[in-house]
Amino acid sequence: MTLQNDLLLRTARGELTERVPVWMMRQAGRVLPQYRAVRERAGSFITLAKTPELAAEVTIQPVDAFDVDAAIIFSDILVVPEAMGLPYEMIESRGPVFPSTVRSQADLSRLRVADAESDLGYVLDAIKLTKKELNNRVPLIGFAGAPFTIFCYMTEGKGSKTFSVAKKLLYTDPNFAHALLQQITDSTIAYLQAQIRAGVDLVQIFDSWAGILSPEQYRTFSLPYIKQICDLVGSASDRDIPVTVFAKGAFFARHEIGQLSCDVVGLDWNMDPKESRELIPDRVLQGNLDPCVLYADFTQIRAEVKQMLSNFGHQHYIANLGHGIYPDTDPDKARCFVDAVKEM
Secondary structure, three states, rough: OOOOOOOHHHHHOOOOOOOOOEOOOOOOOOOHHHHHHHHHHOOHHHHHHHHHHHHHHHHHHHHHHOOOOHHHOOOOOOOHHHHHHHEEEEEEOOOOOOOOOOOOOOHHHHOOOOHEEEEEEEEHHHHHHHHHHHOOOOOOOEEEHHHHHHHHHHOEEEEEOHHHHHHHHHHHHHHHHHHHHHHHHHHHHHHHHHHHHHHEEEEEEOOOOHHHHOOOHHHOOOHHHHHHHHHHHHHOOOOOOOOEEEEEOOHHHHHHOOOOOOOOEEOOOOOOHHHHHHHOOEEEEEEEEOHHHHHHHHHHHHHHHHHHHHHHOOOOOOEOOOOOOOOOHHHHHHHHHHHHHHHO
16 A cells, blocks of 8 residues: 655655655654543553553554654664563663662573564564554654664663763673673564564664764664664665665764765754765754753754755655653644644
């Protein structure tokens, strides 16, 4: 079946398009009262993510509310460590917490490479259900966390500003670090390939904690594993599945990321669009409005969007925020952002 709106897909494939496509990271819920109602009904974030009917419902809500050019499946990057044998809890106002951590070769024996079909079947069911209910309106994006970002949570056990426990292991036990990173990578490749079989149209790799590494460490402990994923995922189907890499804070690695076999490179708001075009001349770029712009008034939001589009140009570009939308954003401001991109 042909998509009614395939603008984002065509752009990601490098085709010239009639306008710039737009979506928002973390768009599923967060700012919408109808999302909060479903979240309340579910009782917890994890129950919501693990109930395909509810996950599909909140995936589609922003498409209805904001008329974005793509949906992104409602899930969490931490479903992968859970599928590997390391369950997590989502604690209100604290975020994710792992009751157990992995910090040594001995700890690795408790883990397994995730079996996507059995361990993560609830995500695949949510994808199938969402595809059916979207009824070919817009493409559906699948995603996973980059191995280093997942490594951070599995070793630290919770969110952190510095992830010093995780980084310490890179220096004190690099063999362990590489072994765990490879296990995460193998699990992630299988998971993204299963998402593609379930029906997603594009996939995005989120390296949320890329920016805590030095350039040298990033080349050693992150890029090689993202490269494995890009090499094996995009071509894992008879469909052409574009791959996006978004490495927050890794402004120093833009050129190398542009050398990966990915189609789109996501930028955060600290990465200059014109400089990024020079560093990554042959890839589609995505980004990079500071989510805090959406606290401004409507006139300023439109002005900031106009400036952003003028910096990126109107081809080979997907408009987005430079990171996830903040939960206390006024939904009308989010809609203003989307509308402004379309009008310009």
